[in-house]
Amino acid sequence: MIVNGVEKPLPRPMTVQEYLEENGYQIARVAMERNGSILPKASFAETMLEDGDTLEIVSFVGGG
Amino acid sequence: MDREKAIDEAKFSFGELREALVERHSEETQQKLERGRVAIAGLGGLGSNVAIALTRIGVGHLHLLDFDRVDLTNLNRQQYFLDQVGRYKTEALSETLQRINPYLDIRLDTVKIIDENIEELFQEDEIVCEAFDVPEYKAMLVSGILEHFPEKKLIAASGLAGYESSNLIRTRRVSKNFYLCGDEVTVSTYGKGLMAPRAALCATHEANMITRLLLGEEDV
Numbered sequence: 001m002i003v004n005g006v007e008k009p010l011p012r013p014m015t016v017q018e019y020l021e022e023n024g025y026q027i028a029r030v031a032m033e034r035n036g037s038i039l040p041k042a043s044f045a046e047t048m049l050e051d052g053d054t055l056e057i058v059s060f061v062g063g064g
Numbered sequence: 065m066d067r068e069k070a071i072d073e074a075k076f077s078f079g080e081l082r083e084a085l086v087e088r089h090s091e092e093t094q095q096k097l098e099r100g101r102v103a104i105a106g107l108g109g110l111g112s113n114v115a116i117a118l119t120r121i122g123v124g125h126l127h128l129l130d131f132d133r134v135d136l137t138n139l140n141r142q143q144y145f146l147d148q149v150g151r152y153k154t155e156a157l158s159e160t161l162q163r164i165n166p167y168l169d170i171r172l173d174t175v176k177i178i179d180e181n182i183e184e185l186f187q188e189d190e191i192v193c194e195a196f197d198v199p200e201y202k203a204m205l206v207s208g209i210l211e212h213f214p215e216k217k218l219i220a221a222s223g224l225a226g227y228e229s230s231n232l233i234r235t236r237r238v239s240k241n242f243y244l245c246g247d248e249v250t251v252s253t254y255g256k257g258l259m260a261p262r263a264a265l266c267a268t269h270e271a272n273m274i275t276r277l278l279l280g281e282e283d284v
Contacts, residue, residue, distance in 0.1 A: 029199040031206040033239050038210035041203075056238055058206070061251045063225040063258050064110045064197035 002054045010051050017044040020057070031058045070159075070166035078167045085122045093279060098124035100278040103189035105129045105177055105205055107153040109263030110221050110270060111195030112143035117271035119161045123278065125169045126161070127189050128154050131176040141260040177201070182208035186216070191277060193270055194220035197258075210242060219273050223247035224266035226256035233262070235269045235284045243284065245269035 001010050016039060020027055032039045033056040039047060049055075086094045100123040104111045107130040115126060130153040134144045148156040154172040161170060173185060182205065186192055192209050196202045202220060209218050223246035224233065232247040246266050252258055273284065 026199075029203050031203045031210070033210070033242075036239060038207055038214070040211050041207060058203075058220075058222070058238060058244060060199040060202040060206075060220075060222045061225075061246075061249060062197060062199045063223065063246075063250075063252055063263070064106055064108045064195055064202075064221065 001049065001051060004055070004057055010049055010053075014049055015045055016047045016049060019049055020044065025057065025059055029060045031060070032056065067162065067166060067170070070162035074166045081165060081167060082122070089121065094122060096279055097122050097275075100274075101125040101127070101188060101190045102193060102274055102278075103127040103129065103186055103191070104193045104195055106195035106197065106201075107132075107142075107157050108138065108195065108197050109141035109258055109260070110224070110267045111193070112153070112157055113264050113267035114193055114195060114271045114274070115157055115161060116143055116164070117268060118274065119164045119168060121275065122165060122168065123274075125171070127171045127173070127186075128157060129173045129175065129177060129185065130154050131174060141258055141263040177205060179204060179208060183212045186213060189216065191217045191219065191274055193274060194218065195267070195270070206242070214241065217241050217243070217274075217277050219243045219245065219270045219277075221245045221266050221270055223250045224262050225250045225252040225258050227259060227262060230262070230265055233265050233269060235273050237282075237284050243273050245273065 001008050035054050102123055104115050107128055132153055134148045134151055134153055134156050136149050144156055152174050154174045158170050158172055194202055194205050206220050218241055228250055235243055235245045238244050
């Protein structure tokens with residue numbers, strides 16, 4: 001996979017939700033595009049990642 | 065103060081104001097700015113500064129959204145005044161904007177933005193500026209806009225607290241229509257809270273990217 005521009009291996013079949021949790025993301029603060037389209041948060045738990053996926057994961061920090 | 069009253073009390077006519085803008089920007093540029101339709105979601109340290117910058121250059125249609133009232137602790141970075149504490153930010157800010165240019169079309173929505181009203185609220189805007197404070201709301205709005213309106217331009221912000229170097233704040237194009245401003249890491253900590261200089265820096269990154277898009281430049 002390509003995650004935020006960097007090539008990363010997909011360690012095993014897993015959902016987006018599992019991937020984000022294992023990599024320390026706080027799900028409620030994430031906006032994510034998969035292969036150029038937004039992935040709604042409601043589908044994180046059922047979307048399986050694939051080896052050729054390109055992910056853009058934006059993890060927001062507070063302040064405004 | 066309503067718009068008609070502001071226009072009545074203005075010392076300069078629409079024509080005089082426009083001529084002054086054209087003198088600075090050129091006729092072609094001004095026409096593009098006048099056609100602009102920009103929503104600003106959140107009117108704190110980011111949004112109040114973005115709104116003032118876009119008003120000064122004469123962006124024709126601004127849509128301001130915030131449910132909150134001005135608090136005394138906002139004044140360290142947000143564009144409000146002591147006499148406006150306790151008032152809705154939408155109303156307080158629109159008065160300030162009308163003092164700069166009463167001839168612009170300003171729509172106010174004093175509502176809390178949630179997943180369920182994003183689709184209805186942002187129908188008419190061509191560009192959406194995310195200017196919230198809370199990261200969960202930032203993520204919600206960005207996901208909602210990209211999902212419901214993938215054709216609209218979206219400018220969001222993340223990472224602007226404290227007094228770290230100015231040069232860590234940048235604008236990047238995350239995807240075709242989605243731009244992100246800020247250092248993307250700095251959170252508010254004890255002694256390094258949100259402060260006017262860096263909040264305004266990030267706000268101005270957002271405002272300049274919006275200006276670039278209105279004038280046909282899509283690169284950061």
